[in-house]
Amino acid sequence: MEEVDLFVIGGGSAGMKTARTVAKMGYKVAVAEAKETGGECFWAGCIPTKALLRAASVWQMVREASEFGIHAGELHGDFSEAMAYKKRIMQKLAGDSPKDAGLSKLGALYFNEKASFESANEIRVGSQVIQAKKVLIATGTDPSIPTIPGLIEAGFITNREAVDLEYLPKQIAIIGGGPIGLEFGQIFHRFGAAVTIIESASHVLPREDSTVAMLAQESIIRQGISIKTATSVKSITRSGNCKSLILQTAMGEERLECDEILISTGRVPATKGLNVGAAGLDDDGKALKFDLMLQTPVPAIYAAGDVTGGYQFTHVASYMGGVAAMNMFGSNPRLADTRVLPRCTYIDPEVASVGITELEAKAANLPVRVQCAHYSDLDKPVLYNRTEGIVKLIVSAVDDQILGAHILGDSASSIISEVAVCMQNRLPVQAIANTMHAFPSFPEVVEAAALSKDIC
Numbered sequence: 001m002e003e004v005d006l007f008v009i010g011g012g013s014a015g016m017k018t019a020r021t022v023a024k025m026g027y028k029v030a031v032a033e034a035k036e037t038g039g040e041c042f043w044a045g046c047i048p049t050k051a052l053l054r055a056a057s058v059w060q061m062v063r064e065a066s067e068f069g070i071h072a073g074e075l076h077g078d079f080s081e082a083m084a085y086k087k088r089i090m091q092k093l094a095g096d097s098p099k100d101a102g103l104s105k106l107g108a109l110y111f112n113e114k115a116s117f118e119s120a121n122e123i124r125v126g127s128q129v130i131q132a133k134k135v136l137i138a139t140g141t142d143p144s145i146p147t148i149p150g151l152i153e154a155g156f157i158t159n160r161e162a163v164d165l166e167y168l169p170k171q172i173a174i175i176g177g178g179p180i181g182l183e184f185g186q187i188f189h190r191f192g193a194a195v196t197i198i199e200s201a202s203h204v205l206p207r208e209d210s211t212v213a214m215l216a217q218e219s220i221i222r223q224g225i226s227i228k229t230a231t232s233v234k235s236i237t238r239s240g241n242c243k244s245l246i247l248q249t250a251m252g253e254e255r256l257e258c259d260e261i262l263i264s265t266g267r268v269p270a271t272k273g274l275n276v277g278a279a280g281l282d283d284d285g286k287a288l289k290f291d292l293m294l295q296t297p298v299p300a301i302y303a304a305g306d307v308t309g310g311y312q313f314t315h316v317a318s319y320m321g322g323v324a325a326m327n328m329f330g331s332n333p334r335l336a337d338t339r340v341l342p343r344c345t346y347i348d349p350e351v352a353s354v355g356i357t358e359l360e361a362k363a364a365n366l367p368v369r370v371q372c373a374h375y376s377d378l379d380k381p382v383l384y385n386r387t388e389g390i391v392k393l394i395v396s397a398v399d400d401q402i403l404g405a406h407i408l409g410d411s412a413s414s415i416i417s418e419v420a421v422c423m424q425n426r427l428p429v430q431a432i433a434n435t436m437h438a439f440p441s442f443p444e445v446v447e448a449a450a451l452s453k454d455i456c
């Protein structure tokens with residue numbers, strides 16, 4: 001039986017980071033990837049959606065160009081050409097990288113197969129069983145599909161099909177108003193589809209600060225997307241191409257007709273068929289149990305990335321992959337520290353946050369003050385006609401450290417990094433207030449919030 005030091009199950013952001021790090025340390029590594037290296041982020045997540053969002057925002061900019069005195073003649077935004085742009089971008093980013101993404105060059109074994117546990121130290125890939133001193137589970141997640149009567153029969157898509165759609169639906173119902181639902185909603189709407197987003201919580205982006213989430217919701221509605229909050233789907237029927245959803249709203253039942261349904265109601269850990277029970281782990285389909293060292297209750301097995309069920313972002317998966325590598329094979333074990341974790345939703349205007357919300361601070365009885373600044377008060381947003389937005393800082397009243405930041409507005413995903421650096425280094429809010437910021441620039445809104453006594 002072949003023996004390795006580490007067997008990595010899953011070739012996404014987490015698994016690849018661990019595999020590369022440990023192989024470069026000189027250990028013998030094997031990786032199994034059931035589909036393609038790169039995982040959800042490259043094939044059906046971050047990369048394709050951001051390419052499509054960029055295409056959609058260029059199209060929007062062109063439509064608004066007359067505001068700046070630009071009259072471009074007859075305009076036409078073509079969804080299938082935007083899809084072709086996305087495809088070209090993916091080819092460009094993949095380059096001529098081999099299927100194993102260079103793992104064999106690092107001396108690692110690569111299996112393009114689904115892996116499963118035979119025991120805590122034995123992994124089955126196809127007809128082979130590999131003996132491993134340590135195992136990393138980095139299998140990511142699958143879309144969570146709600147149990148709605150008639151859904152399966154009516155047919156639906158998830159992000160995995162949506163990134164490759166060959167046609168633009170005329171009317172699309174998006175079930176789930178989190179980041180994935182909103183991003184796809186804006187893409188489809190900007191290319192001409194009628195979009196309705198159905199969210200069971202009282203507002204979209206329910207994990208975000210409520211001020212920012214509400215402002216984002218109002219902005220999306222102003223753009224022409226219909227949002228139904230505090231609403232659930234009772235049942236679905238289909239007649240020809242028409243899908244009929246019966247919605248339960250606070251006001252009673254409503255019918256919504258569409259030609260496509262996108263499900264974006266969260267994710268479930270991809271542990272089906274992994275046979276984790278044979279390794280001594282709970283096989284209940286829930287997120288894997290693990291400690292701050294990313295070690296599961298079975299000492300030889302670690303977990304990293306989305307499968308752990310925390311905040312699901314590529315930068316977190318990759319960070320966890322690095323921590324797991326160090327804790328399994330490095331000389332300086334470390335805790336996975338996700339205190340400063342930027343979270344972005346790439347709609348227009350963007351939403352970005354880091355740290356805790358005002359409500360979380362209140363629930364934890366932390367003495368805080370909330371400092372705000374509005375995009376409309378600064379020159380750069382006015383110059384650019386991008387005045388919609390807010391920066392909200394949650395600042396400790398004890399030592400002035402920033403505990404959280406919540407931004408809606410142009411370039412939010414970029415300017416959040418300034419606050420993240422400050423928080424990571426436990427600098428007080430004055431570190432931002434006392435730093436000269438270029439004029440005119442979007443980060444001046446963060447400076448204004450740091451100087452502000454405004455309560456939003």
Ligand SMILES: Cc1cc2nc3c(=O)[nH]c(=O)nc-3n(C[C@H](O)[C@H](O)[C@H](O)COP(=O)(O)OP(=O)(O)OC[C@H]3O[C@@H](n4cnc5c(N)ncnc54)[C@H](O)[C@@H]3O)c2cc1C
Pocket residue numbers: 009010011012013014015032033034035036037038039040041042044045046047049050113114115116138139140141159180270273274304305306307312313314315316317346
């Ligand atoms: C629509 C969408 C948009 C997103 N946009 C962003 C974004 O803009 N920014 C961001 O930071 N994050 C984004 N994310 C989240 C990001 O994609 C994930 O956080 C990231 O992919 C997690 O990496 P991972 O390695 O944990 O899991 P994955 O990327 O899911 O990789 C897991 C891999 O394991 C493989 N696998 C599963 N089971 C087995 C098995 N038994 N044997 C072998 N292989 C197996 C799978 O095929 C997969 O390739 C987005 C997600 C979605 C769905």
